[in-house]
Amino acid sequence: MEASSSEAPARCVEQIDRDRLARTLCELIELPSVNPFGGVPQDADQGEGRVAAYLHDRLVRLGWTSEIDEYAPGRFNTLARLPGTSGGRSLMLAGHMDTVETTGYPEALTGVVRDGKVYGRGACDMKAALACYLEVAEILAERSLRPAGDLLIAGVGDEEYRQEGAKALGASGPPADAVIIGEPTELTACLATKGLAAFELRVTGEATHSSVPQHGTNAILAAARLLGRLEEHQRTLDRRRHPLLGPPTMNVGVIEGGIKPNIVPSECRVQFSRRLLPGENPSDVRADVVADLEPGAWSLGEAWWTVAPYELPEGHWLAAALLKAAELSEAPDPSPRGFPASSDAAYFGSPVALFGPGSLAQAHSLDEWVSISDMVTATAVYLRTASLISG
Numbered sequence: 302m303e304a305s306s307s308e309a310p311a312r313c314v315e316q317i318d319r320d321r322l323a324r325t326l327c328e329l330i331e332l333p334s335v336n337p338f339g340g341v342p343q344d345a346d347q348g349e350g351r352v353a354a355y356l357h358d359r360l361v362r363l364g365w366t367s368e369i370d371e372y373a374p375g376r377f378n379t380l381a382r383l384p385g386t387s388g389g390r391s392l393m394l395a396g397h398m399d400t401v402e403t404t405g406y407p408e409a410l411t412g413v414v415r416d417g418k419v420y421g422r423g424a425c426d427m428k429a430a431l432a433c434y435l436e437v438a439e440i441l442a443e444r445s446l447r448p449a450g451d452l453l454i455a456g457v458g459d460e461e462y463r464q465e466g467a468k469a470l471g472a473s474g475p476p477a478d479a480v481i482i483g484e485p486t487e488l489t490a491c492l493a494t495k496g497l498a499a500f501e502l503r504v505t506g507e508a509t510h511s512s513v514p515q516h517g518t519n520a521i522l523a524a525a526r527l528l529g530r531l532e533e534h535q536r537t538l539d540r541r542r543h544p545l546l547g548p549p550t551m552n553v554g555v556i557e558g559g560i561k562p563n564i565v566p567s568e569c570r571v572q573f574s575r576r577l578l579p580g581e582n583p584s585d586v587r588a589d590v591v592a593d594l595e596p597g598a599w600s601l602g603e604a605w606w607t608v609a610p611y612e613l614p615e616g617h618w619l620a621a622a623l624l625k626a627a628e629l630s631e632a633p634d635p636s637p638r639g640f641p642a643s644s645d646a647a648y649f650g651s652p653v654a655l656f657g658p659g660s661l662a663q664a665h666s667l668d669e670w671v672s673i674s675d676m677v678t679a680t681a682v683y684l685r686t687a688s689l690i691s692g
């Protein structure tokens with residue numbers, strides 16, 4: 302921080318305002334930003350534009366420079382900057398502005414504060430972190446403090462599908478010397494994230510009248526045998542363990558086939574996903590699966606949906622600073638962890654670690670919440686990390 306007082310971050314932390322954090326989060330929840338999953342936003346609830354404008358307006362009022370980028374029709378990033386005082390290392394606090402859908406979630410877009418928690422769609426994944434970033438900016442403005450290096454806040458689009466926002470932001474080069482993503486990590490410092498590869502297995506048979514099934518080939522039964530093989534394949538993955546992320550996992554998520562009970566089905570389609578460890582890629586993973594399936598009338602397409610895994614280089618100064626900040630802020634477990642879900646981490650082009658309030662157990666659920674105390678701790682960690690890395 303300016304004036305390089307080592308007490309400055311501690312004094313800032315005392316100033317974190319629980320009520321303002323909760324209020325900001327409620328306002329963010331009430332700005333719908335549902336990911337349209339590939340299309341141009343059609344429904345009134347879709348797209349990140351409202352959240353981008355909110356972040357932009359608040360940060361400009363606090364003296365930051367900020368730009369909104371419509372990187373695709375109806376899809377937005379916002380990137381704001383507080384210039385550092387003396388050219389120290391720069392830090393970007395990044396968070397995705399999109400949420401998953403609200404179908405089946407009553408009053409998803411009403412931010413509710415109850416028993417020390419904030420409820421609503423996006424509460425933990427991950428508008429809570431966006432609210433913490435704004436709290437950092439509020440406190441720095443109130444105290445007229447600036448870190449030695451530039452501090453950036455990025456609101457990013459499309460994390461929940463194809464990470465197009467992060468790809469657009471990273472396309473013009475690394476935005477900062479280091480990036481923290483405030484995904485819901487239960488206040489642990491996550492130094493690696495899994496990726497994702499989704500595949501479709503198409504099994505073909507021969508349709509015939511169900512009274513003479515011996516004259517046809519039942520594609521659904523053939524698919525069922527292959528599913529047994531996939532389950533065995535999954536067990537072999539348990540032997541590949543990443544020190545922070547554990548083994549890769551698989552999920553069979555969709556099965557479709559057949560027309561009527563009295564017709565032997567000629568086709569069955571199965572969609573499954575495979576979580577990737579750092580160093581794995583979708584084509585090798587596909588080849589491994591193919592090698593374990595018995596030959597037959599089936600085809601496995603190339604991965605149609607991928608998210609790259611990510612790992613911070615070992616011994617990186619960002620990890621040291623974040624872990625130190627977590628310890629000073631009395632985070633529950635200041636030891637390095639892995640984030641089992643996928644994220645934007647691989648696409649910014651800068652070194653990345655994840656740290657945020659809330660838990661994946663609540664993310665994407667129909668009762669999403671985050672604890673305000675977690676948000677206070679996360680804000681303290683962001684303030685301290687900014688100070689520790691920039692000098």
Ligand SMILES: [Zn+2]
Pocket residue numbers: 397426427460484485
């Ligand atoms: Zn998320």
